[in-house]
Amino acid sequence: MKRGQAEIIGLVVVVLLLVFALIFFVKTKSVDEDTETKLIRTTIRANSALNAIMKVHIQNKQMKDLISDCYEQSINVCENIRDYLNVNLDKIFDSGYYFALQDFGGNVHVDNSDSINLVSMEFGNGKNCRQGIEASPFIVKGRGKIVLKVCT
């Protein structure tokens, strides 16, 4: 190999290394990292939303009472809650959310006293979202907890 050829190969290697470094830099830069502010804002949104949901009146009852009824009385109550929240939470969270009634073990089935079938009280498209914030759970005394996760 002549000296000139060796120099050209050396130059090509250097240029290739520079190109790879540049690609690595661009890729690292373009990864969309959530800022601290965004996370704080999502925390406020999630907690505020769960508070509003628990207080809202549907016909003449507050949601927290309806949820207790869902555990204790009828499968229809659970389905009504699910329909109401499915429609209204979609209007609030366009980035995705996950809502669930869980027992203290994390299971998402409500075992109604009047029903043989278990009702799944879990919905929303944000269960597996890449990054999300969970509101402080609302505890239903002796029954379980209500979980709301909001995707960032």
Add this chain to the structure above:
Amino acid sequence: MYFKNKKGQLEISITMMVLVVFIVLMLLSLILYFRFTYTEIEETREDILDQKYSSLLSTIIGLPEFRCSKNNADEECLDASKLHEFDKLLSDKHLDNYYRNLFGNVNGIWVEIIDSGLANNTKKDYSDAPMSQIYGEKKSKGLIYSAPVSVYYPDYKRYKIGVLKIQGEL
């Protein structure tokens, strides 16, 4: 003599080529550098605005002018009757100045009510309004920052879900 001239020309050509490659690489690097710097400045701006409007959202939720209370105890909700009457306060010039300073250069602040009017309500009043305009007005341009809130209707002793929205500067 002829041989020497040819070698000199070759070396000048090589130097020129190296210079051209160097300048091209330099220009590319500069373009990339300024693009990244510009993106970073934009991100910082968005971050600052985000912080500013997030804290304004929290401030508005906590203002006694809007906050609801039951039996003299503050609750985590907004009072719909206070929201409805707030624009009357702004007709006072001094108060208008005070709120202009407090809210800064936002385009508008309003609360959108998620579900429809109250059941069995025959009266046509604030409880049927799908939204309450608090300040300014919604414009076609400007980022919107929002937080869900609980809205209380004291005359009916009922709660609804609302979304407090702020339209900030571009």
